[in-house]
Amino acid sequence: MENKTYKKISNWYRKFQISKSPQMNLVWGFFLYTLIGFILLSIPLFHKTDISFLDNLFISTSAISTTGLVTISVFDSYNFFGQFVIMALIQIGGIGYMTLTTYYLIFTTKKITHWHSKLIGTEFTLPNTIQIKDFIKSVIVFTLIMETIGAILFYFAFTNSGMGSSKAIWFSIFHSISSFCTAGFGLFKDGFESYQDNTFINTIISVLAISGSLGFIVITDLWYRIRGKSKEISFTTKIIIYGFLFLLFLGTLLIYTTESSSILGSNSSLMTSFFQAMSAMTTVGFNTIPIGELSLPILLLVTFLMYIGASPSGTAGGMKITTLTAMLSILKSRLFGQKKITFLNRLIPFERIYVATSTFMLYTSLIFLFSFLLSYFENFSFDSILFEVASALGTVGLSTGITGDLSNIGKILIIILMFIGRVGVLTFGFALLQQKENDSKNIRTDDLAV
Secondary structure, three states: OHHHHHHHHHHHHHHHHHHOOHHHHHHHHHHHHHHHHHHHHOOHHHEOOOOOHHHHHHHHHHHHOOOOOOOOOHHHHEOHHHHHHHHHHHHHHHHOHHHHHHHHHHHHHOOOOHHHHHHHHHHOOOOOOOOHHHHHHHHHHHHHHHHHHHHHHHHHHHHHOOOOHHHHHHHHHHHHHHHHOOOOOOOOOOOOHHHOOOHHHHHHHHHHHHHHHOOHHHHHHHHHHHHOOOOOOOHHHHHHHHHHHHHHHHHHHHHHHHOOHHHHOOOOHHHHHHHHHHHHHOOOOOOOOOHHHOOHHHHHHHHHHHHHOOOOOOOOOOOOHHHHHHHHHHHHHHHOOOOOOEEOOEEOOHHHHHHHHHHHHHHHHHHHHHHHHHHHHOOOOHHHHHHHHHHHHOOOOOOOOOHHHOOHHHHHHHHHHHHHHHHOHHHHHHHHHOOOOOOHHHOOOOOOOO
């Protein structure tokens, strides 16, 4: 009887894998983990105070999407067990649940199924130079190394600042995982504002966030180069590193030269400027200054950095640097009348151009649509609403302070945005709209003037 039941479940599971697209499987997978997190966080034994079901759902979605937007204080609302659930969701969301499953298969069977390969290829856009097995191993190993080092350094930093030893252990582990996974979840009420002048803590967060956000493509590629498997780093890695450094430098410079010193602090204004530019670009979402007090031009700049994000196949969100590079390459080729689209004298394949333009259009459309909806249902200034929308879709977690005051409709809209931001706008779009290709005979070819 048990064998028959097992066979029925196995047959149903195989049919589900075949019938559903990889994109749909990813969406359902993250939805399932969000639901499990919501159920666990709704257990009263995990609470310090009464928490509404919507707030539990909001926190679960924010954790699995590694966003960090919160409607309630995590430390004041959840006890250790609730905080542990949140940390586990952050870890799963940060490196991807399929990464953990695939690594288990590789570790136990030394093989990877075609279905898992398709899902990994959907969740992480990998260049042809990187093999999936090597990529998965580098993700797990690098994550464990960085988070362990981060926790140790955080412990020394927190104890040196006067925190008790037992409290420092838990805070160190939680914030190390949150930093590397660019989740932005913290156990402090004011973020890291009280550590604005603490160079050690600022450095730890920055190194962890940049390491995670630059992406596992870069890490795997550099490892290939060190081991001699490749003669040079890939074109994708060059674009990610160059683009990230340029935008980070530009963001830091503009914040440092434009924002008031009373906000940045006279003693650490350069470090504060760097930290907030880094926080927006890596989508780690931590703040050492009150975001709501930033001037309008800097709010717009931070919104732009959140909109771009960092690297594909990393822990960061946003539209991605590679997408921005492709769009700029299209513009350059068009303005100079070039037939081929190139960047750094390298030809960009049309299939990558299609992905970039689709991502850009869909991502920007979602920013407009949800800004419109929130403006309709909420009574906040437009700059705060736009900032909140960009932060949610980019899975950043920075806020001007309106998250906790959102109406139930506003919270639901942000929940949807955070979920879409984690699975990816194109993946979500494919999952909802993907159909079988029509017979080419039924497709009419016509001219379109643009």
